[in-house]
Amino acid sequence: MKQHPGGVAKGERIVIAVDGPAGAGKGAVCRAVASRLQLAYLETGAIYRALGLLALREELQDADALVARATTMPFTYRALGAGVFGAFLAEEEVTTALRAEEIGQSASRIAAIPAVRQALLAFQRRYGGSQHVILDGRDVGTIVWPDADLKIFLTASLEERAERRVRELQGAGKNANFTEIYAAMAERDQRDAGRTTAPLKPAEDALLVDTTHLTLAESIAHVLQLIKNTLNQAGFTCRESFVESQ
Ligand code: DC
Numbered sequence: 001m002k003q004h005p006g007g008v009a010k011g012e013r014i015v016i017a018v019d020g021p022a023g024a025g026k027g028a029v030c031r032a033v034a035s036r037l038q039l040a041y042l043e044t045g046a047i048y049r050a051l052g053l054l055a056l057r058e059e060l061q062d063a064d065a066l067v068a069r070a071t072t073m074p075f076t077y078r079a080l081g082a083g084v085f086g087a088f089l090a091e092e093e094v095t096t097a098l099r100a101e102e103i104g105q106s107a108s109r110i111a112a113i114p115a116v117r118q119a120l121l122a123f124q125r126r127y128g129g130s131q132h133v134i135l136d137g138r139d140v141g142t143i144v145w146p147d148a149d150l151k152i153f154l155t156a157s158l159e160e161r162a163e164r165r166v167r168e169l170q171g172a173g174k175n176a177n178f179t180e181i182y183a184a185m186a187e188r189d190q191r192d193a194g195r196t197t198a199p200l201k202p203a204e205d206a207l208l209v210d211t212t213h214l215t216l217a218e219s220i221a222h223v224l225q226l227i228k229n230t231l232n233q234a235g236f237t238c239r240e241s242f243v244e245s246q
Pocket residue numbers: 022023044045046048049104107108111112136137138139140188192
C-alpha cells in the first residue's frame with residue numbers, strides 16, 4: 001500500500017492541506033471545520049512563529065543556531081475546546097504572543113532558510129498520528145503533504161486581507177493603521193512567495209478558494225463541503241461533529 005510521507009498508509013486517514021497568504025482566513029476556517037468534523041488540526045505557521053519568538057528572545061541569528069533550536073524547541077499544538085486551539089512552548093501558552101506582527105516578520109525571515117524548513121518537516125508529517133488531519137500553511141500541499149487527499153488554496157485580495165487584519169486588531173482594542181498593515185503584508189507576501197525553497201504557491205492540483213467576497217461563515221461552509229466530499233469519496237462516513245470509518 002502506498003505510504004504517505006508521514007508513515008501512515010494512504011487510505012487509512014485523510015490529509016487535507018490548506019495553503020494561502022496571511023489573512024486569507026485559513027486559521028479561522030480550519031479551526032471551525034476541524035472542530036465540526038473532529039479532525040486533528042495543525043496551524044503550521046505557529047511552528048514558524050514559535051521559532052521566530054525564540055529567535056528574538058534568545059537572539060538566535062545564524063542558520064545553525066536556528067536549526068538546532070528547531071529540533072529542540074518543546075512546541076505543541078493542542079485542541080483546547082470547540083474551535084479553540086493553543087500553541088505551547090513546554091507549558092507556556094504562546095498563542096496570543098505568536099500573533100504579534102514582529103513575530104510574524106521574524107517567522108517569515110527564518111522560514112526562508114532551507115535547513116530550518118527541513119528541520120520542521122518531520123513534526124508536521126507526524127502530526128495527528130492516525131487521525132484525519134487538516135494542516136494549514138504555505139507549502140503543505142506542495143512540500144509537506146504532496147500526496148494530500150484534498151488541497152485547498154485559500155486566498156483573498158491584499159486589500160481585503162489587510163482590512164481583515166485591521167478589524168481583528170481593532171476588535172482586540174489595539175491601534176491599527178491600514179497603510180502600515182497593507183505594506184507589512186505586501187512585504188511578507190513577497191518574501192513568502194519569492195523565496196527559492198518552498199515558496200507560497202498553489203499546488204497544481206489545489207482547489208482555489210477566493211474569499212475576497214465571502215463572509216467567514218460562507219468560507220467555512222464552502223470548505224466544509226469540500227472536505228465532506230473527500231471523506232465520503234474515500235469511504236469514510238462523515239457527519240457534522242463526528243467522523244467515523246465505515
Ligand atoms: O500563517 P502565518 O502567517 O502564521 O505564518 C507565519 C510565517 O511563517 C509566514 O510569513 C511564512 C511562514 N510559514 C511558512 O513559511 N510555511 C508554512 N507552512 C507556514 C508559515
